[in-house]
Amino acid sequence: MEKYTEWKKEIEKIISQVEGKVCVNFYDLNKNNGFSINGNEKVLSASMIKLLILAELLKKASENKFSLSDTITITNFMKTEGDGVLKELNTGHHFTLKELATLMIIVSDNQATNILIDFLGMENINLLGKELGLKESFLGRKMMDTEARKNGYDNYTCADDISLLFKLIYQEKLINKEASQLMLDILLRQQQGERLQRYLPSDIKIAHKCGDLDNLENDGGIIWLGGKAYISVILTNGMPNLQCKQTIGKISKFVYDKMEE
Template structure:
């Protein structure tokens, strides 16, 4: 069967794109640059979520433990506790929820401080995901962009963007479309952690509030889309799972880089859903 023209669809939206999709039950797959190393942006929060769940399973942390994240020194961002003005106290698992559902940078960094990069990377290596590495948290993203550009995001010109380490997979958090989809497959098959913890992760990933990327390709009440977005200057990503009422389950990871530095690019967001739908339709034929 002829594969879809992913390159043409991405180019028509003004982006370069990389994609991998697989049927979680049959193993059928389709890809476009599936093994290319790409910056993950906030998609790195999924490996952090998995390691959080595994440590809870092993009794290394209590997910109900209350943690106070002070306003002073907290990682900033547009959502969740990152946008709040006062000290916040909540459970570790509620921080994990905010990290995924609204991509809360403050919650993510509070959890990373507790869990550590070494633990996350050891988990990834243990699953054979050697192309996926987490070396920066959200504060590191912000600090490195300010250092590289001489000022902060979002006011970046093309010369600034060319200097950003957060866009270089060799110097920031990285993965491949295939490996990120594989990690979602481990969650959906109860292989990433205990069955109970995997069910909880599936619930949390299903509560992500952003409907403008992967979900746009599946505008149906009976099709469930769960996932995690990632955004940096010129980068728009999402990885997740699409579930059909007939039981079909498809892990999909789409990473893009736009030709333009503009912040508002609806076509670049929507092409993630378009390409994902093309891939899933191909697998379902």
């Protein structure tokens, strides 16, 4: 569509003003149309890969391999640094799989994530990525595993992959209707809002997942605007974190304003 060509040009102007790499995928869920800029480029995923872990958990639960109300006891061996609350708690607490999944998404809890990776198996998570048609998404290491990073193992994705996941969730086709609805419910409670929402109204309805590393900020999700809904995925790296966040915010605000017209 002609208007998307114009939007794309405007976003490319914003991107040209920064030194780093920016990947964008926009998709209008009402019109089933959109565009991407560097959308198929493989980049470090940071915590965005947690979307795939959540999907694998719900897939196995839907196959009755276990129940989301099954519990795992937290041990000292599981301690993981970085984002999250589990690392602050005493060992011996019991958490359901659903609670661990919720913590993994809404506060990006790394310890909850690593527990779920061990529980599900890295190979199974990556196999689901292939089954879903993801091209560049791969879980190569656990969260905060600096040794694995030194040895060249890491977690990757691309803007087009993240957009596809959100499209499947919105269409209630990710695993099945129940799994998609549960994913959406958890993603709507995401507590980190300084990227896509940076310059948007504070009461915006958004279901999203973000991630960050040094000089890297990623965010992607579904934004509702009146009767409209659209997907915005913006992955940035190669510049200071604040500049990454501001760039995501600017592009997100541009798209929001255009959708509001």
